[in-house]
Amino acid sequence: MALPLLLAWLPAAHADPVASSTFDTGDDGWEVVSTIGYEGPANWSATGGHPGGxxxxxxxxTGAFGFAAPATFLGNISAAYGHDLTFDIAAYQMPDQPTSWVGMRGTNGLELICFYDTPTSxxxxxxxxxxxxTEDAGWIRVSDGLPPTSAEFASVLASLDGLVILAEFVDGLQTDVSGLDNVILLPEPATSGLVLAAAGAALLGRARRQRTAPGD
Incomplete structure (x- = not known):
């Protein structure tokens, strides 16, 4: 499978990441790309997702295909270090391969992939x-199959030029269909703020109870 060719068809970065696509109102600019040069918009449906669109x-x-992230997921995503990129994937035919991969490319040309388990139904x-x-979470360099150094991984996150989720689960089958939903790189800022606020309120409440406890 020509991994560098697929990454080469990813769109260039133009903006800071938004961090999530739930596809409830549209395709969010995601594209379909392949290892032999195809590039086009993804199909969108308002229903059938997990849930919603x-x-x-x-x-x-005849190449391998995947979903390429829009510019809103690209650029400087250094804040993503230590977090998970999560997504929901669906296969419309039973996969005949045990793993697929997520690929990233920095503006410096460094390409990394990390394998994930294909759907089991x-x-x-x-x-x-x-x-x-993180650099020690199974990522490897496309060029030689070795793990990236900390500096190399940081350089890709600091200037991400492409992000793709490979969705070719049945080798050689051109009727292969895959679905994608709920791609989340980082928690939404509002959600993070609410979580921190709730945690802070809980700690303050505990402190007040301790100060006013009998015998204090």
Whole structure:
């Protein structure tokens, strides 16, 4: 499988990451790309997702295909270090390969991939998957198959030029169809703030109870 060729068809970065796509109102700019040069918009459906909307694609050619993230997921995503990239994936035909991968490319040309387990049953079943954004979480360099150094991994996150989720689960089958939903790189800022606020309120409440406890 020509991994560098697939990464080469990813769109260039133009903005800071938004961090999530739930596809409830559209395709969010995600594209379908392949190892032999196909590039086009993903199909979107308002229903059938996990829940709500989803994007899907049928194998466009004889190469391997995947979903390429829009510019809102690219740029400087250094804040993602130590977090998970999570997504829900669906296969419309039973996969004949045990693993697939997520690929990243920095503006410096460094390409990294991290493997994930393919779905174990077919649509309408959805399968949650995650890859961790640290250099020791299974990422390897496309060039030689070795793990990246900390500096190399940081350089990719600091200037991410492409992100793809490979969705070719049946080798050689051009009727292969895959679906994608709920791609989340980082918690939404509002959600993070609410979680921190709730945690802070709980700690303050505990402190007040301790100060006013009998015998104090």
């Amino acid at each position: 989803l994007i899907w694609a049928q194998d466009p050619d 077919v649509y309408p079943n959805w399968h949650g998957r995650a890859v961790t954004m």
